[in-house]
Amino acid sequence: MIHRKKITPFHVLGMLVAAVVVFAVVMPYIWMLLTSFKTTPEIMKNPDKILPISWSISGYIKVLTRSPFFQWFTNSLVVAASVTLLVLLTSSLTGYIFAKYRFPLKNLLFWLILASMMVPFSVTMIPNFLIINTLGLYDSLAALIVPMMVSGFGIFLCRQFCEDIPDSICEAAKIDGAGDLRIYFTIILPLLRPCLAALAIFTFLESWNDYLRPLIMLEKVDSMTLPVALSFFSTQHGNDLSATMSAAALVMLPVTILFLVFQKHFIKGIALTGGK
Amino acid sequence: MKNNRFVYTILTPIFICMIVFTLLPILIGLGVSLFDYDPLAVNSPFVGLDNFKKLVSDDVFLVALKNTVVFVLVTVTLNIILALLIAQAISSMRSNKTRSFMRVIFFMPIVAPLAASSIVWKVMYANKYGLFNNILSSMGLPTHNWLGDPAWLLPAIILFTIWADIGYNIIIFSAGMDGIPQDFMDAAAIDGAGPLRRFFFITLPLLGRTTAFVITMTLISHFQMFAQFEIMGRSAGSPGGGGPNNVGMVLTLEIYKEAFKYKNMGYASAIALVLFLIILVVTVISQRISRTDWRY
Numbered sequence A: 001m002i003h004r005k006k007i008t009p010f011h012v013l014g015m016l017v018a019a020v021v022v023f024a025v026v027m028p029y030i031w032m033l034l035t036s037f038k039t040t041p042e043i044m045k046n047p048d049k050i051l052p053i054s055w056s057i058s059g060y061i062k063v064l065t066r067s068p069f070f071q072w073f074t075n076s077l078v079v080a081a082s083v084t085l086l087v088l089l090t091s092s093l094t095g096y097i098f099a100k101y102r103f104p105l106k107n108l109l110f111w112l113i114l115a116s117m118m119v120p121f122s123v124t125m126i127p128n129f130l131i132i133n134t135l136g137l138y139d140s141l142a143a144l145i146v147p148m149m150v151s152g153f154g155i156f157l158c159r160q161f162c163e164d165i166p167d168s169i170c171e172a173a174k175i176d177g178a179g180d181l182r183i184y185f186t187i188i189l190p191l192l193r194p195c196l197a198a199l200a201i202f203t204f205l206e207s208w209n210d211y212l213r214p215l216i217m218l219e220k221v222d223s224m225t226l227p228v229a230l231s232f233f234s235t236q237h238g239n240d241l242s243a244t245m246s247a248a249a250l251v252m253l254p255v256t257i258l259f260l261v262f263q264k265h266f267i268k269g270i271a272l273t274g275g276k
Numbered sequence B: 001m002k003n004n005r006f007v008y009t010i011l012t013p014i015f016i017c018m019i020v021f022t023l024l025p026i027l028i029g030l031g032v033s034l035f036d037y038d039p040l041a042v043n044s045p046f047v048g049l050d051n052f053k054k055l056v057s058d059d060v061f062l063v064a065l066k067n068t069v070v071f072v073l074v075t076v077t078l079n080i081i082l083a084l085l086i087a088q089a090i091s092s093m094r095s096n097k098t099r100s101f102m103r104v105i106f107f108m109p110i111v112a113p114l115a116a117s118s119i120v121w122k123v124m125y126a127n128k129y130g131l132f133n134n135i136l137s138s139m140g141l142p143t144h145n146w147l148g149d150p151a152w153l154l155p156a157i158i159l160f161t162i163w164a165d166i167g168y169n170i171i172i173f174s175a176g177m178d179g180i181p182q183d184f185m186d187a188a189a190i191d192g193a194g195p196l197r198r199f200f201f202i203t204l205p206l207l208g209r210t211t212a213f214v215i216t217m218t219l220i221s222h223f224q225m226f227a228q229f230e231i232m233g234r235s236a237g238s239p240g241g242g243g244p245n246n247v248g249m250v251l252t253l254e255i256y257k258e259a260f261k262y263k264n265m266g267y268a269s270a271i272a273l274v275l276f277l278i279i280l281v282v283t284v285i286s287q288r289i290s291r292t293d294w295r296y
Helices: A009-036 A040-045 A058-066 A069-100 A106-117 A121-134 A142-148 A152-163 A167-175 A180-191 A193-209 A212-217 A226-236 A241-261 A263-273 B004-032 B050-056 B059-091 B096-111 B114-124 B131-138 B150-178 B182-190 B195-206 B208-223 B227-232 B251-261 B265-289
Strands: none
Touching: A009 A241, A009 B059, A009 B096, A009 B114, A040 A241, A058 A069, A058 A241, A069 A106, A069 A142, A069 A152, A069 A180, A069 A193, A069 A226, A069 B004, A106 A152, A106 B004, A121 A142, A121 A212, A121 B004, A121 B251, A121 B265, A142 A212, A142 B004, A152 A193, A167 A180, A180 A193, A193 A241, A193 A263, A212 A226, A212 B251, A226 A241, A226 B114, A226 B227, A241 A263, A241 B096, A241 B114, A263 B096, A263 B150, B004 B265, B050 B265, B059 B096, B059 B150, B059 B195, B059 B208, B059 B251, B059 B265, B096 B150, B114 B150, B114 B227, B150 B208, B150 B227, B182 B195, B195 B208, B208 B265, B227 B251, B251 B265
């Protein structure tokens, strides 16, 4: 028999409060979607109606036909995917080296990694722009990928996880004749999977959602990534609320759906790494 | 293990990349701040500490500094208190499914780009067609021009930022609370401690290290908030953001505007160094104050 506690008025009140709070948190999403299905004249004429009087997808059609939306989406995808793959590679390799190897200057180099984690981008955006300009990468997607290839946080995280892998496994593989890279690919990488999954999620999100860096580094409309492109679109079509909300929905929904599908991994990842 | 050739072959490119894009920029920033540097000008004279002296009498900088401090203090305080309360409420829910549902809901705003949700909220705050004014007027309450009124701009952005960012902290606090052994709660309950006392005398002290971490990380990230100030503070009168007459200006936006709109890179670098110093000091202080020795 399952012992059930009695439901008291206190619990009912708690559930009511919870329901109201949940509704308040998701309200912007609901409102964004409902507004995106109205036409702009309808939004102007009946601002007090929550539901669209006649459902319309004219806002979405306008976004997809009047702007290079697919180009923007591809740009975002190329940048976020490249950054994520590169960060996984550099972080796991460096983490492995710092956890399992002895070499001169190790402490100084690790201190440099920690120091690099403390440097905020808002502080270094001007020199970063100057460096990217000197390298000839201005207004190219590479300007968003190259500076992000190495992540101090990623290295730190991977080193923590590599230290939990017993040295004896690596030593044994070495005696059996495995080279350094072979140990990395066949032993370290598979054991790092939970850590890399969490790191991949954070890195992808950070890159996909980044606003300030692409705002500085990109100029042409065709080379923009989604957040900057959306901001640009909303100033271009400032009076067309329907199109603006449709564009916002098209930007917000893919990540939100991805999150809802993989929510367990997301939340486990945060708890695992302490977030960022 | 030892193999210097392997180690240095891998580490050299990685460290070059890291130094060029994170550590070298600090030195360059220091250098640039001593010049009247404009990338388009023919010559950029050395001005010594003039850029820093100019800060003291620059009204926009002073407003930005004040707004940044007010925004960070209010938002972080509210964020931490609410996150603790909500995490506690979630962890006291009985069914596992409800608990994870609540976590998912609160985390949802985190995954959306801040720039996109800023645009949605900007329309929600709109004077005529916005959601907030509709709700207020339908209840017979006075409406406000939220983003156009100097008195309401900052509170409106604070409310948005809490909505957008609180999910992280709720998840971290919730994970911390799940890690507290149930025995402690049971023992306290047997001794007659109610839920409130259990929260203040067991949960809170045992979460000390988590809280210290959360406060530091939240402070650092909030000092750098940018998108909402640029987007929500943008209007016909202030196309670059920051609100009417810069009433909603913050340091990050000021650095961006000075450097990339007005091309005063030397002056903008001086502001960037001030921001760096503030973040550094605040990080050290918050680490010191919140250091606790509670363990379990």
